[in-house]
Amino acid sequence: xxxxxxxxxxxxxxxxxxxxxxxxxxxxxxxxxxxxxxxxxxxxxxxxxxxxxxxxxxxxxxxxxxxxxxxxxxxxxxxxxxxxxxxxxxxxxxxxxxxxxxxxxxxxxxxxxxxxxxxxxxxxxxxxxxxxxxxxxxxxxxxxxxxxxxxxxxxxxxxxxxxxxxxxxxxxxxxxxxxxxxxxxxxxxxxxxxxxxxxxxxxxxxxxxxxxxxxxxxxxxxxxxxxxxxxxxxxxxxxxxxxxxxxxx
Amino acid sequence: xxxxxxxxxxxxxxxxxxxxxxxxxxxxxxxxxxxxxxxxxxxxxxxxxxxxxxxxxxxxxxxxxxxxxxxxxxxxxxxxxxxxxxxxxxxxxxxxxxxxxxxxxxxxxxxxxxxxxxxxxxxxxxxxxxxxxxxxxxxxxxxxxxxxxxxxxxxxxxxxxxxxxxxxxxxxxxxxxxxxxxxxxxxxxxxxxxxxxxxxxxxxxxxxxxxxxxxxxxxxxxxxxxxxxxxxxxxxxxxxxxxxxxxxxxxxxxxxxxxxxxxxxxxxxxxxxxxxxxxxxxxxxxxxxxxxxxxxxxxxxxxxxxxxxxxxxxxxxxxxxxxxxxxxxxxxxxxxxxxxxxxxxxxxxxxxxxxxxxxxxxxxxxxxxxxxxxxxxxxxxxxxxxxxxxxxxxxxxxxxxxxxxxxxxxxxxxxxxxxxxxxx
Numbered sequence: 001x002x003x004x005x006x007x008x009x010x011x012x013x014x015x016x017x018x019x020x021x022x023x024x025x026x027x028x029x030x031x032x033x034x035x036x037x038x039x040x041x042x043x044x045x046x047x048x049x050x051x052x053x054x055x056x057x058x059x060x061x062x063x064x065x066x067x068x069x070x071x072x073x074x075x076x077x078x079x080x081x082x083x084x085x086x087x088x089x090x091x092x093x094x095x096x097x098x099x100x101x102x103x104x105x106x107x108x109x110x111x112x113x114x115x116x117x118x119x120x121x122x123x124x125x126x127x128x129x130x131x132x133x134x135x136x137x138x139x140x141x142x143x144x145x146x147x148x149x150x151x152x153x154x155x156x157x158x159x160x161x162x163x164x165x166x167x168x169x170x171x172x173x174x175x176x177x178x179x180x181x182x183x184x185x186x187x188x189x190x191x192x193x194x195x196x197x198x199x200x201x202x203x204x205x206x207x208x209x210x211x212x213x214x215x216x217x218x219x220x221x222x223x224x225x226x227x228x229x230x231x232x233x234x235x236x237x238x239x240x241x242x243x244x245x246x247x248x249x
Numbered sequence: 250x251x252x253x254x255x256x257x258x259x260x261x262x263x264x265x266x267x268x269x270x271x272x273x274x275x276x277x278x279x280x281x282x283x284x285x286x287x288x289x290x291x292x293x294x295x296x297x298x299x300x301x302x303x304x305x306x307x308x309x310x311x312x313x314x315x316x317x318x319x320x321x322x323x324x325x326x327x328x329x330x331x332x333x334x335x336x337x338x339x340x341x342x343x344x345x346x347x348x349x350x351x352x353x354x355x356x357x358x359x360x361x362x363x364x365x366x367x368x369x370x371x372x373x374x375x376x377x378x379x380x381x382x383x384x385x386x387x388x389x390x391x392x393x394x395x396x397x398x399x400x401x402x403x404x405x406x407x408x409x410x411x412x413x414x415x416x417x418x419x420x421x422x423x424x425x426x427x428x429x430x431x432x433x434x435x436x437x438x439x440x441x442x443x444x445x446x447x448x449x450x451x452x453x454x455x456x457x458x459x460x461x462x463x464x465x466x467x468x469x470x471x472x473x474x475x476x477x478x479x480x481x482x483x484x485x486x487x488x489x490x491x492x493x494x495x496x497x498x499x500x501x502x503x504x505x506x507x508x509x510x511x512x513x514x515x516x517x518x519x520x521x522x523x524x525x526x527x528x529x530x531x532x533x534x535x536x537x538x539x540x541x542x543x544x545x546x547x548x549x550x551x552x553x554x555x556x557x558x559x560x561x562x563x564x565x566x567x568x569x570x571x572x573x574x575x576x577x578x579x580x581x582x583x584x585x586x587x588x589x590x591x592x593x594x595x596x597x598x599x600x601x602x603x604x605x606x607x608x609x610x611x612x613x614x615x616x617x618x619x620x621x622x623x624x625x626x627x628x629x630x631x632x633x634x635x636x637x638x639x640x641x642x643x644x645x646x647x648x649x650x651x652x653x654x655x656x657x658x659x660x661x662x663x664x665x666x667x668x669x670x671x672x673x
Binding site: 034037040044053055056057058060061063064065068069 | 310312313400401419420447448449450452469502503505506509556559560562565
């Protein structure tokens with residue numbers, strides 16, 4: 001199997017069909033790597049909720065990184081489908097606020113519920129049998145932010161929250177395509193090598209809308225047109241599948 | 250031995266204090282130079298050890314309060330005793346260190362062991378005399394400044410007026426009087442009304458060395474704010490804001506994290522400030538807010554590894570920085586037990602290693618080099634073989650001489666410059 005890539009275009013709102021991959025570890029696409037970074041950050045935040053008292057500076061920095069990724073994803077259209085289907089909620093609502101992400105145990109004492117992305121868990125089996133139509137994947141994602149919004153204001157007791165976190169963290173591990181790692185170390189050991197590529201990708205330009213140069217993406221092979229689904233539908237299936245798993249978790 | 254969490258020389262350099270994760274403080278004293286060996290300079294030996302903080306439990310939040318000493322600051326010496334402030338996450342304590350080398354002997358009513366004498370045996374009066382005894386160092390807690398902080402204290406700084414000091418946590422800075430423990434004044438508060446809006450925290454702060462009304466604090470977004478306490482009681486509005494615009498060619502998701510300032514130090518002259526962020530140290534002129542006057546790369550080879558360093562949390566390591574006595578050289582720590590020194594005048598820099606294997610006592614340190622691919626010399630270390638668990642976060646420089654103290658996890662290294670050229 002070979003890696004096919006698409007030259008990344010200007011993020012001006014058009015649906016951007018990513019370079020599809022035969023092997024994830026070969027040359028991951030920017031979006032996929034960005035998504036991985038997002039997931040890693042969310043796991044970090046959730047893990048820090050489990051500590052006795054999280055380091056506020058670290059939590060704030062991670063939360064800001066998450067917000068940055070979300071903003072960029074909103075701008076480049078990855079989340080645009082969600083917005084068009086929403087019932088009047090602005091894209092900013094999708095951006096998870098620091099308090100939700102950085103919730104420390106003292107907030108728990110006040111009874112606020114902070115699910116983070118834990119409420120995004122859906123039945124994995126359902127997603128697997130779906131075809132690759134984007135509406136399906138985005139529809140399920142649409143529901144999740146609303147869950148998030150409503151859950152923010154729920155008052156639940158801390159015990160339940162801790163239970164929820166543990167449960168949702170387990171679910172995160174289970175729903176990822178690899179087996180069910182018992183620890184975060186297991187989880188990340190699988191993708192460790194790819195992060196060096198991630199470094200190259202992500203330490204380059206982030207949200208430069210004038211997408212002339214993209215050093216990391218120079219390794220991609222010749223560009224193909226981006227609009228038609230037909231010539232990469234099967235790849236899209238696979239990509240969406242992967243993205244769904246990562247997003248849903 | 251526990252992990253050292255802070256290192257600080259006193260104002261003369263005679264004493265060196267270290268705090269550790271177990272809440273202990275160890276003070277070293279420099280031996281006076283021996284007349285017999287005029288070329289050997291005084292070495293530091295343990296002077297006193299005491300338990301400064303104990304672990305506590307906050308019952309309201311069901312949280313443990315760590316006893317780790319975050320910072321130690323010496324007070325200027327005003328009498329025979331030495332004083333220092335030590336702080337953990339929540340409580341600051343003022344300790345007085347005194348020496349006792351004489352004791353009275355020949356009491357009339359008590360015998361040598363202190364027991365009351367049988368009065369019938371007392372036939373004459375004697376005047377007690379002071380006799381020399383083995384030196385005893387006594388450390389007593391004189392003040393405990395508690396309940397001033399909701400968040401974790403990251404800095405303390407004694408004012409040049411020698412009467413007040415400030416303590417800073419993630420969101421607030423308090424001003425205390427050294428003699429008053431039940432009251433403190435809040436001078437900076439950046440806590441937003443809605444914690445959901447929190448995007449920036451205070452990372453370090455320090456009083457100006459000469460102007461008792463000026464202090465600076467740094468933030469997680471890489472900015473410095475100079476505040477004047479004469480302007481208002483609450484210094485939420487800075488007098489000067491020092492910020493360097495982001496370099497668009499280096500922008501990434503990690504830009505903000507690596508711009509977070511982990512330490513800020515005024516120069517001895519008071520004209521400059523030194524800041525440390527993840528990859529660089531910068532010298533700022535107080536008169537110029539737009540950008541630093543000097544920037545030094547500490548370990549730029551890590552720039553391409555930021556994602557891995559984010560994953561293993563190393564990107565959140567808080568390195569400290571230090572000036573030498575004449576403000577001509579700056580120093581900071583790095584990974585693999587390396588520390589770096591930059592000469593501001595010659596623009597030369599050196600990487601040295603603090604480890605047992607690489608340095609025997611009195612041996613001259615060999616400069617180290619990290620190679621980033623390309624040609625590799627013998628003894629070079631490649632970036633991928635750096636040990637990220639061996640980090641030098643805390644370093645201190647003697648106020649006047651070329652003596653540095655380096656904390657490498659649970660070991661303390663003290664390096665001295667051999668002044669006499671005959672020894673080289």
